[in-house]
Amino acid sequence: MCASQSSRFYGDGVFDLTRTAVVMADRAGVAQGWTEGAERLLGYSVSEALGRRLADLFAVVDPQSAPDRRWEARLAEADGWSGLEAVRHKDGHRLDLEFRILPVVDAQRRSARLVLAAEMTQAPWSGASRSLLEGILGMSPIGVGMVNCDLEYVWLNDALVRMGGATREDRLGKRLGEVQPGLAVESIEAEMLRVLDTGTPSVGYEYLGRPQSDPEREHAYSTSFFRLEDEAHQPLGVCYMVLDVTESYRARQRMALLNRAGERIGSSLDVWQTAQELADVAVPDLADFVTVDLLDAQLAGEEPAPGPVDASDLLTMRRAGQQSVREGCPEAVVSVGEPAAYPPSAPVVLSLTEGNSTLLQTLDLAGGDWAAEDPARAAHLRELGFHSLMVVPLRARGIFLGAATFARCRPIGPFQPDDLVLAEEFVTRAAISIDNARRYTREHTAALTLQHSLLPRDLPEQCAVEAAYRYLPADSLRGVGGDWFDVIPLSGARVALVVGDVVGHGVHAAATMGRLRAAVQTLADLDLSPEEVLAHLDDMVNRVADDTNTDDGVVGATCLYAVYDPVACCCTLARAGHPEPLLVGPTGAGRLLELPTGPPLGLGGMPFESAELPLPEGSLLALYTNGLLLDKALDLDGGITRLRSALADPQAPLEDICETVINSLPGARPVDDVALLLARTRALPQSQLATWDIPADPSAVAEARKSADGQLTEWGLEHLVFSAELIVSELVTNAVRHASGPIGLRMIRARTLICEVSDASSTSPHLRHARTTDEGGRGLFLIAQYAQRWGTRYTPQGKIIWAELPLLAATGGGPASDLSALAEGLDAPALRTDPDGR
Incomplete structure (x- = not known):
């Protein structure tokens, strides 16, 4: 510090500098600097004082020893000197002064002394000031230092020396x-x-560092700086006060880390993701390397076994998450998803199986108890550079789920008890989330299993349309939905196409979907019109809602039911609150079909209407649920545009078109379940169709049999002549005797041989078992034995009774051959059953 430094060196703190002499002297005791306070206190001007000895300027009253030697001894003390002394003013009167001599460095970096002197009678608090100064200099935990304008140290207290480790x-x-x-x-x-x-x-300036006093551990400091000025307000240097706030800084860091953990751990109901979130949040702030290992049962969603964990159970643990400060996690001996069994003798296993909550171990690289118990594992950890380890078990509801391992390799010091508390808090939160995810996984898996068991595995064989489908579940957070689809072969080579969507998600929605699908198949077998099918479904959903006891029970659904006839190349459709299907013609022009709007199923009381429209061969009909159209913005128009673009080439393979449609969906997962059913229409060639008008005369039965025989011969189905002749004879005979005209006979060669007899009556015959004394009543019984399927469907003009025969010939004996023998001994016209079963 230069000789021109003034009385503001210390400010108005320990000494009141307006009444204090501040003097700069060299090691020989010669004054090099003299302030106005010194002039007022002792009477010597600057010109009179500079260059004189302190022994002359502070002439001692009644000296007990030589003044020169006394001042020489005081100035020579390395840590300075403080005390009281009675001296003479320039005019000779006595001054009782308190002195403080401080070692400093002058502008030429030479050792010098700063002398502070104040009159005790003028400073009644000087005793307290002295005590405060001694406390700041010797006992205060606050480090105080002063640097000059070149930022070089000129003074520092004992606390700063201890804090930094370097000597004064x-x-x-x-x-x-x-x-x-x-x-x-x-x-x-x-x-x-x-x-x-x-x-x-500058107040509260914080920074981190490793001081010489503790180079292995990072410390946090809070520092305040203020400028030192002379009376002309010219800067002399900077004084700063520093406090080691490592513990409070770490406490704040732990609290912030705990808050981040609360935000990040458990963000999803996925066990794997939750385990990875635990590893991610702990690196690098708590540990350098973290692994999370879970029992196989947890990952599968199974209910864990109660009671203490067995050592053998730990051999089934699997790596569910890991993170490292080193890129690529080179420390990992296993990858995520692979078995991560611990050696049975490892202290980790012993700690967990004996019920200990945690294992906190600072590894001794040169050996130690832990290394002696499991030398192979300890050696491996030392090779990886780890020096501190924590293993914390994951427990929820008192049940062991797995273990999380925290390790350090950087020189940031070993884990402390506070780190263990923080790790346990992380693991506790993760364990609760993992257990919740496991429960959800179990329920979700059960719902998916139920749903998949209720959906069709393969589409049935039929000749009306070429069909393909896709089903895509929504994000797992929403749960399993109730979307379904179906392709149902009908009589007359027709096919029913069905798509539906149950309101809600979860097991209840999946179960309701299964009930509706079974109901649709049953109603389809009755050959009801689409509007009648929806009406019956509406009644059923109302009954389901009445039977539902839960507050969130499913009470509604939407459905689209379509019937396509490949003979007439027309389609009849009806919908109950469902999105309109998209029709793409053979040339590629696409449009939404404007169908009569029906209410969703479950509202009740409102009728449904159907619409019939021609579909040329090669038309592509797309039926879907609303999950295909919705995105996060709920933009239906955008969904229709995406679907049209995906169906731009209707003649492409249907599987490729399905993939194009699914790939056009925004995001990794749809916002709702997606069911897509594509059907490309076919037309039955006229060469596979034969029709005859039958007169209402019993003699026409023989002519009908003859016509059927000739057609079967033309189709190369001679092996079916007998069976078909029997069926045609019985059906035509019933129509002639019990129905009204006009009567028609139609035979269709599709995947089966279909025989149909139509009439204008709405009365349907019933199958019964005739008694041995009955003259008739065996006709439909024989038809049921020969036909693969048979039934009745109603039309606006009356009804059609139909029967199907497999195209392949029957081989061997059995009931069919026995019935053939019976039929040959009976008069064909007598093989009949009237409407009343007689």
């Missing part, structure tokens, strides 16, 4: 970076220069 002699005359390279020197000195330039104090 090593610091004086040097800059911070020269004595503490482990600190953020550039930022600290930049803050000092800012305070020097602006004069604005």
Whole structure:
């Protein structure tokens, strides 16, 4: 510090500098600097004082020893000197002064002394000031230092010496970076220069560093800077006060880390993702390497077994998550998803099986108990560079789920008890989330299993349309939905196409979907019209709603039911609150079919209407649920546009078109379940169709049999002549005797041989078992034995009774051959059953 430094060196703190002499002297005791306070106190002007000895300027009253030697001894003390002394004023009167001599460095980096003197009668609090100064200099935990304008140390107290580790002699005359390279020197000195330039104090400036006193551990410091000025307000240097706030800083860091863990751990109901979130949130702030291993049962969603964990159970643990400060996790001996069994003798296993909550171990690289118990594992960890380890079991509801391992390899010190508390908090939160995810996984898996068991595995064989489908479940957070689809072969080579969507999600929605699908198949077998099918479904949904006891029970559904006839190349459709299907013609022009709007199933009381429209061969009909159209913005128009674009080439393979449609969906998962059913229409060639008008005369039965025989011969189905002749004879005979005209006979060669007899009556015959004394009543019984299927469907003009025969010939004996023998002995016209079963 230069000789021109003034009385503002210490400010108005320990000494009141307006009444205090501040004197700079060299080691020989010669005054090099003299302030106005010194002039007022002792009467000597600056010109009179500079260059004189302190023994002359502070002439001792009644000296007990030589003044020169007394001042020489005081100035020679390395840590300075403080005390009381009675001296003479320039005019000779007595002054009782309190002195403080401080070692400093002058502008030429030479050792010098700063002398402070104040009159006790003028400073009644000087005793307290002295005590405070001694406390700041010797006992205060606050480090205090002063640097000059070149940021070189000129003074520091004992606390700063202890805090930094470097001695006072090593610091004086040097800059911070020269004595503490482990600190953020550039930022600290930049803050000092800012305070020097602006004069604005800096309070609470925090930084991290590794001081020489503790180079293996990172410390946090809070520092305040203020500028030192002379009376002309010219800067003399910077004084700063620093406090080690490592513990409070770490507490704040732990709290912030705990808050982040609460936000990040458990963000989904996925066991794997939750385990990875635990690993991610702990690295790098808590540990350098983290692994999370779970029992196989947890990952599968199974209910864990109660009671203490067995050592053998730990051999089934699987790596569910891991993270490292090193890119690529090179420390990992296993990858995520692979078995991660611990050696049975490892202390980790012993700790967990004996019921200990945690294992906290600071590894001794040179050996130790832990290394002795499991030397192979300890050696492996040492090879990886780890020096501290924590293993914390994951427990929820008192049940062991797995274990999380935290390890450190960086030189940031071993884990402390507070780190263990934080790790246990992380693991506790993760364990609860993992258990919740496991429960959800179990329920979700059960719902998916139920849903998949209720959906069709393969589409049935039929000749009316070429069909393909896709089913895509929504995000697992929404649960299993109630979407379904179906392709149902009908009589007359027709086919029913069905798509539906039950309101809600979960097991109840899936179960309701199964009931509706079974109901649709049953109603389809009755050959009801589409509007009648929807009406019956509406009644059923109302009954389901009445039977539902839960508050969130499913009470509604939508459905689209379509029947396509490949003979007439027409389609009849009806919908109950369902999106309109998209029709793409053979040339590629697509449009939404404007069908009569029906209410969703479950509202009740409102009728349904159907619409019939021609569909040329090669037309592509797309039936779907609303999950295909919706995105996160709920943009239905955008969904229709995407679907049209995906169906731009209607003649492409249907499987490729399905993939194009699914790939056009935005996002990784749809916002709702998606069911898509594509059907490309076919037309039955006229060569596979034969029709005859039958007169209402019993003699026409023989002519009908003859016509059927000829047609079967033309089709190469001679092996079916007998069976078909029997069926045609019985059906035509019943129509002639019990129905009204006109009567028609139609035979269709499709995947089966279909025989149909139509009439204008709405009365349907019933199958019964005739008694041995009955003259008739065996006709339909024989038809049921020969036909693969048979039934009745109603038309606006009356009804059609139909029967199907397999195209392949029957082989061997059995009931069919026995019935053939019976039929040959009976008169064909007598093989009949009237409408009343007689």
